[in-house]
Amino acid sequence: MHQRRLWTFLFLIIGTSLAFAQEVPQAFRGATVYPIDGEPIQDGTLIVQGGKVVALGKTGSVAVPSNAVIHDVKGKVLMPGLVDTHSHIGDGSGGDRSNALHPDVRILDAIDVRSKGFRKALAGGITTVNVMPGSGHLMSGQTAYLKIRPANTIYDMLFCSDPVNGICGGMKMANGTNSIGEKPFPGTRAKSAALVRQLFLKAQDYQAKVKAAAGNPDKMPKRELEMEALVQVLEGKRVVHHHTHRHDDIMTVLRLAKEFGFRVVLQHVSEAWKVAKEIAEAGVPASIILIDSPGGKLEATDIRNENGVELEKAGALVGFHTDDGITDSRLFLRMAALAVRAGMSRAKALEGMTIAGAKMLDLGNRVGSLAPGKDADFLVLSGDPFSVYTHVEQTWVEGNKMFDRGNPEDHEMAVGGYDVFRRSLYLDACEGGAE
């Protein structure tokens, strides 16, 4: 009873502060601002109101409303909230291994918004995340694009407005050894591709029947969840997020995408450096992961931190992902910094953490850069985004401060400690195990 009362109280407070953020403009003054879609602004001012960016520019050149709450952020660095294109936070699950392909399964039906994973992500500056169903399937289900807002239920985090029939995420696919196994799983790479092609041919057939019905309910084919989701993929409305590592597996993805005309984002792409030109020529974006040593599984033995620079040189759109728990959401900025270490440009690495990821999730108009009209999702950093000594000091989501390292509880979330990641008496919120 006590706990419930406490929760109600907390939500009242959050609700009130939300309303507050909606009404009163806030000005963040004096920081170096990285808008991402423009040059960095020294001594910049950012104005936000109603959860949106209202204005930004050089301090003095931006009109600060007289009723604005002023935040002095002199000496700090401001940049957009980070976009993680591939994560497993939220304690969700996906395909259940009853077969290799589960286009009907939605991870949004299985996410715990109270999972500590979301708070860890905020501590790392992540504000938008593509939560994926787990690995080990050719198609493990529909992903969910989430904004890490204060949430009581999953509806508070979704970007989409219709969780039942809308498009609230992408479609997770995988190839290579990840999805190879005992029946009903494929035993070889060629069989993997054949199973996927067969299913997409079926979906094309279903799509044709829907088209032929021309809106006439009597002529519509029987509803099939798997087919409906795949038609969205074929129509380019739902993006495929494809786990792939080896150069030949990457080529298989490009071939399938071309054959069926679906939109795809390559995820992991360990051997991207071998086929960067082919990836760029196909116009396919790639979200990479950087790890501290190669191997750990056969597909990742030839992974290189030079993937970022090689893809950049080839002209491909490059993003990053944590694959949390493979890497820790709290250290997401570190990944872009390691890409810079390996030769990627600072500008492209910053884009990779923000706007590139946003574009990969079809959210480029909402998040990923600081521009008037876009969501007021931004970070206050203590220094250069690529320095090991820099900390995420504050994370703001739609004008609300969601993380503050100065607050002892948030500080613990950033560094860890006794019982920090304990979720309840019965279950520890340990992310991980996924890939």
Next chain:
Amino acid sequence: MRMRRRTIVTIMILSLLILSSLPAQVAIKGETVYTMSGAPITNGVVLIKGNKIERVGPASQVQIPNGYKILSGKVVTPGLVDAHSVVGLAGMLNQTHDQMQLEKSEPMQPELRAIDAYNAREALVEWLRNMGVTTLHTGHGPGALASGTTIVVKTVGGTINEALIDSGMVAFTLGESVSQNFRSPGTSAKSVAMIRTEFLKTQDYLKRKGNKDPEKRPAIDLKMEMLARVLSGQTKVLFTTQKETDIMSALRLAKEFGFKMVLDGAAEAYLVMEEIKKAGIPVILHPTMVRPGGDTRNVSMETAAALQKKGIPFAIQSGYEGYVPKTRLVLYEAAIAASNGLSFQEALASITIGAARIIGVDKRVGSLEPGKDGDVAVFDGDPFEYTSHVCGVIVNGQVVSEICR
């Protein structure tokens, strides 16, 4: 004419052969040289002759003799010391045939020797070496009550004989992983009971071994022999424990049987620092970025700083990884500690001289001093910065890497 040219060529080849057979002579110049045996030297020089350090000092006082190969960088440090790894027993591929760090047939096999399993040519050894690690404490991993021995190696050499520099410790573990790997022990209390039973057996074995009548002495038992070395203090126990309760059990066991111990992992060390300090036990701390899950769920990035403040000797390890990435890098782990309360020099000590002391090889490695091994790492900036590079690695006086990574 023709004769003369041939003579010149012969002389050139001969002189090249003579030069290459001379002991390596290397000079490393650094804008800042962290010797770890005194204050950092601005514009310093490290001279190496053969496989040992010859001189260290400011450029104004140390002349580089002719014929020395010169390397230079912004920052020069001792070759890095990874205080605990399983690399060389565990390989990059993560397939059954290259995972030799844990034998699961029985929970207590201290007699398994790391020298019989270390693959000096493992690709991950090269990976660590290229990132500045020159000394590696590796061997049998956590996950069994006693999994076998560890060794201290240099990250060079084609065989164990060429790589080995010290005999290491015996790896013990208390924690969830033991119960996951074996049917019994299934609980922490059973684990402790089983360890105590084996040490009591060893005490009895030693008593029988001391019998004046050779007929009444027991047959040589490899397990008992290894545990006897532990009881006599010849070999230390590397005790992997993460939870406070298991740390306390390890301390209790060390006291009961009087063995020498180094605590390993110790995710919850911050809860019992007073007890660890009183016992005088050093800590080889978990990687700073270890995933907070299972036994390490209460891990904190600030533990290194807390141990430093408390005055408990510690090192930072790369640890054991079962999946991706297959190994961590102590350089990166110390960097995160340095951004979470540890000073730059303290963090560097945790992967150089501090680590060397705990694994017992500080007479040879861990600092830049005349007479010590010629192990050096060269950086193009602050070693801990993500965007700096390891640009030179020297092991035993040999330049093994000159590519910036």
